[in-house]
Amino acid sequence: MNQTGKNLFSCDTQHLYLLKQLFMMIEIGQEAPKFTLHDTDKEKVSLSDFAGKNVLLLFFPQAFTNVCTKELCSVRDDISRYSNVNAQVFGISVDSVFTLKKYKEEQQYNFPLLSDFNKEASAAYGSLYTEWILEMKGVSKRSAFIVDKQGKIAYAEVLQRAGDMPNFEAINQKLDDLNAL
Secondary structure, X not given: OOOOOOOOOOOOHHHXXXXXXXXXXXXXXXXXXXXXXXXXXXXXXXXXXXXXXXXXXXXXXXXXXXXXXXXXXHHHHOHHHHHHOOEEEEEEEOOOHHHHHHHHHHHOXXXXXXXXOOOHHHHHOOOEEOOOHHHOXXXXXXXXXXXXXXXXXXXXXXXXXXXXXXXXXXXXXXHHHHHHO
16 A cells, blocks of 8 residues: 555556456467457458468567568568468557558558557567566567467467567468468
């Protein structure tokens, strides 16, 4: 208790949920956490809409930053590779749909960007910084997940350093393997 008699550790329900999720680890073979987010056209997109298809989720810290742009542009330039293995790609960040729309237009991304503005998907996937650069809190960690056709996690990579890139060689190999099944 503090001097005003309020509990210093009280949290509202959303903050408690986010704190709990921060310490969860995603494991290969577990059911993928469900989510519904808005895309750059303000349409709702749910992971469950893609049942029966392999899905590559790429969480990234911030639109318009160098490493994020490099990562997503490499996916954009190689999108036929993902189409050829029947994989849906999504870029996900805590940026607003408005910011992501401008970013997508400027970079000519050919896959959906989803806004996790409320940080629930990033937290559910264990991909949320408690503190990032410039004292920003609640920014998505750069991470990559493959959700297989059965809705299970087939690949998981959560990077602690925002300057690191996902292992696209391993991601592509896993997508090739899943497509062969």
